[in-house]
Amino acid sequence: MPHDASHTPAVSPAAAPGWRLRLLGRGELWGPNGPVRLERNQLVMLAYLVRGLPTTRPELAAMLWPSVPAATAGANLRQMLRRLRLACGGHELLQQLEWNGPVSLAPGLDVDLWHLRDAALGLKPAGDLLAHCGELLAGRVLDGELDATGWLDAMRVEAEGRVRRLCERELQRLQDAGELDAALGVAERWVRAEATSERAARALMGLHAALGNRSAALAVYEQLKRELCVQLEATPGPETAALAQRIRTRGAASVRPAEGAGAAAPLPAALLRPERLVGRGGEWRALEEAWAAGQAAFLAGAPGVGKSRLAVDFAASRGPCLRVGCQPGERPVAFASALRLLRQLRAERPGTRLPGWAGRILVQLARDAGGSAPTALATYEALAAAFRAATQGLQVLVVDGLEHCDDASLAFLEYLLGERPPPGAGEPVRLLACWTPGAGAAPVQALVARLGAQGQAREVRVGALSRAATLELLASLGHPGLGAAQAEALWRYAGGNPFLLLQALREQAREPEASPCAPARLQAHLQPRLAALGAELGSEGLHLLRELLESGGRSGAVAAGPVRALLAALAEEGLVGPEGLGHGALCQVVEAACAALPPRLPLLPAASDAPPRAAAPLRPARRAGKLQGARTQLAG
Known part of the structure; x- marks a missing residue:
């Protein structure tokens, strides 16, 4: 065309x-x-x-x-x-x-x-x-469709982290040069950007004290106390309190300007990628059985539960492998995912040469993308020839994010797995695909069911780690100061989700005083579902979900059908587990959604004649106070 x-x-x-x-x-x-x-x-x-x-x-x-x-x-x-x-x-x-x-x-x-x-x-x-520097696109709120995957939130979090690192770098440079007045301006901007950051507050307190302004230094500390109380229901950590006490009792001369404001140390390698794969013996055996049977494997689980790590480790144990992935936004466009995966393969293997006839069909397919979805046999054959050429010499191909794949590409994948390679083509590459169950993943679920019924594929469910496996993973990291009490606190926060566990440890390694914060990745996964629940039941639906999570399912509230369905789906994904509903990270996301809602109505009693009881007032970060003791222990 x-x-x-x-x-x-x-x-x-x-x-x-x-x-x-x-x-x-x-x-x-x-x-x-x-x-x-x-x-x-x-x-x-x-x-x-x-x-x-x-x-x-x-x-x-x-x-x-x-x-x-x-x-x-x-x-x-x-x-x-x-x-x-x-x-x-x-x-x-x-x-x-x-x-x-x-x-x-x-x-x-x-x-x-x-x-x-x-x-x-x-x-x-x-x-x-x-x-x-201000907030990325400050004051601009995108509707749920434009930011359905949370890309803007992720960009904002990344920009905030870079502003923090730049402030730390500039403070160090200016203090080394003796330019304390200029450093004071940088610290003030940092505190305005992150009002609850104890590292920023200590930097500003130290500079005020070094310039002889003890009252201003103590005013910064009092402001920090108010912000932590209002926003996090927390109190300043021992290092910050000790600095304030030293300024109060010994005067400004006892404080060095750079105290508490040094540049962040690099993260330990074990926090970026743990050396050991822990608690996945059953899933590994299932993958071995699928491999022995000549089947493709589809790994299903919640975000951050460790599907990709398991798939990549298993693939590497079998020979040369490559990891590619689908991306959000591809589902409305026919063959967008197949063409993207092919581009990724060719970028990783630049010497790949496609058959001329296949190249001509694929160029026409790309030009027609967004129009009618071509389903002719020639299109499937051209894509299959291109994939065979791009994966020649590979044993395993790992595909991430299959829930974002468009329907036409899923149909091609079904064709590819059932195709007999032409004579002389060699053994086809084996497939390991990772996907996240949810409302938008019904086509993938149907594909896996069909392939399973035909004996061509096997579904491997990857759930949250058990308590014992979680504690074993934390012990294997060799993280200093991580004792039994701290490990238990992290288990309660992350609920056996390896990504959330490591994210919390990374945050504490960068800033020991900070309470763990639910990452944008989890927020992006839950936001559409919380929005749908709010649209169906109104604000009371979200408040009810929050209360059930925080009470471990023991509140007296009657759970409406959509709330029960969402809780069941979250349990299926491992975000809530049998050891106790309401892990801290999940509650933070729900509480953030509740924070913007109007005050809740009284809840109905649970199957009794008792009069309705007044609900507790909304507390946007109730768990921060409980985590305060854990992060203080970790900091020490």
Whole structure:
């Protein structure tokens, strides 16, 4: 199908010099002649592309207009790009080197997030970057569809971490140079950005004290106490309290300016990737049985439960392997996942040569992406030939995120697993696929059931680690100061989810005073389901879910059907377990959703004639106080 060249962003290496994209704050685009007024979706698209991930035009259209047909979304994208080009006076901010290739920001575009990244790594000076840093797209709230996968929250968390590292680096540099007044300004900006950070507060207290302003140093401590009490129901840790007491009793001369504000030490390797795979003996045996039977294996489990680690370790034990993955936003576009996986394979194996006939069909397929989904046998054969060429010499292919795969690519996968390779093609690559059950994964569940009935595949359920396995994993890390009490506290917080366990330990290694915080990855997984529950039952549904989680299922409230269904699904995914409902990380996400809701109504009593009792007032971070003792022990 011929395509209109006007629909493709121009390729011009010099298209964007003089143009500046500012995302730290409200979000602004500046050109040589001043600011350019952007539509919301235009700004969202530019922010999405700043991540640098390969993104095609159909994927962009599906992300921006997820509720409309693919053809309509593609037309909307073309019109929006045209308006953006006109608003920029004919300048192109995007480039696309091939019609079926990824879209990216044009070279020369100045993006503040990229400056922040380089400055935080020490690759370039900070300049006045900190003076203009605000929250990423501050005040802009995307609806659930535009941010269904939590990509904006993840970008915000990453930007906050980089601002923190840059503050630490700048403080160290300025204090080493004796520029205490300039360092004071950096510390003040850090405290404004992270009001509950004890590391930031200690840095500012130390600088005020070193400059002889004891009252200002103690005022910082009192403000920190208020913020911790209001936001986290916590109190300052012993190191911060001791610093305040020393300033109060001994005066400013007893404090060094850099006290408590040093740069963060690198994380131990064991916290990035534990050396041992713990508690997966049953799952490993299931994978061995599938391998011996010549079957593909589909590993199903909750986010962060360890599916990918298990799959990669098993694949590596069998020979040469490669890991690729589907991405959010592909489901509305026919064959988007198959084409992306093929691009990833060719990028990892640049010498791959496709048969000419297959290449011609795939080019046509990419041009038609977003239109009618082709299902002709020739298309399947071309994709199969391309995958055979790209996986030649591999024993195992690990595919992550299969729940994001589009239906046409799933149908091709079913064809590929049932295909007999042509003579002389060698042994086909074996497949290990990881996926997360949930409302959007019904097509994957149906595929696994069909392949299982035909004997071509086996489903391997990967659940949360047991208490014993969790404690064994924590003991294997060799983390200093991690005793039995601290390990129990982490078990109660993460509930046998390895990702949450390691995330909590990483946070405590970076900032010992910080209470564990539920990561954006878990929030992104739960947000659509909590939103659906709120839409069906209103605010009372979320409040009820929170109470059931916090009481271990023992509250007197009557659980409505949708609440019971969600609890059952979370238990199936290992996010709540038989040892006790309501692990800390899960409760944090639910409490955050409740925090923005109006005050709750009285709950109904549980099957009794007792009058309705008044519910406890909403406490957005009730578990922070319980975790305070654990993190104090870990810090010590």
